[in-house]
Amino acid sequence: MLALQNPSTGRPAKDHRTILDGIVWHLGTGAPWRDLPDRFGPWQTLYSRLGRWQQAGGRMERLINLLKQHRAIATAIILIWLMALRTNR
Numbered sequence: 001m002l003a004l005q006n007p008s009t010g011r012p013a014k015d016h017r018t019i020l021d022g023i024v025w026h027l028g029t030g031a032p033w034r035d036l037p038d039r040f041g042p043w044q045t046l047y048s049r050l051g052r053w054q055q056a057g058g059r060m061e062r063l064i065n066l067l068k069q070h071r072a073i074a075t076a077i078i079l080i081w082l083m084a085l086r087t088n089r
Helices: 016-029 043-055 059-069 071-087
Strands: none
């Protein structure tokens, strides 16, 4: 679903898990991108990666639409994910 973790050219990519954790944190808290905790890396990286994933064949769009259809399940997943982030600091 996501691009290769270590492309053969260019700068090494940030870990997909860290990026996803940061995006989920942002969506779950509703905080501005600039208030993203340092542990997720630069907010610009997460912002641009989310934009690229949304444009790449709509994969992220399909995931978001699926979560919107099943809002109760999505809320539970986000809460569990946020709790896991807090315990893994």
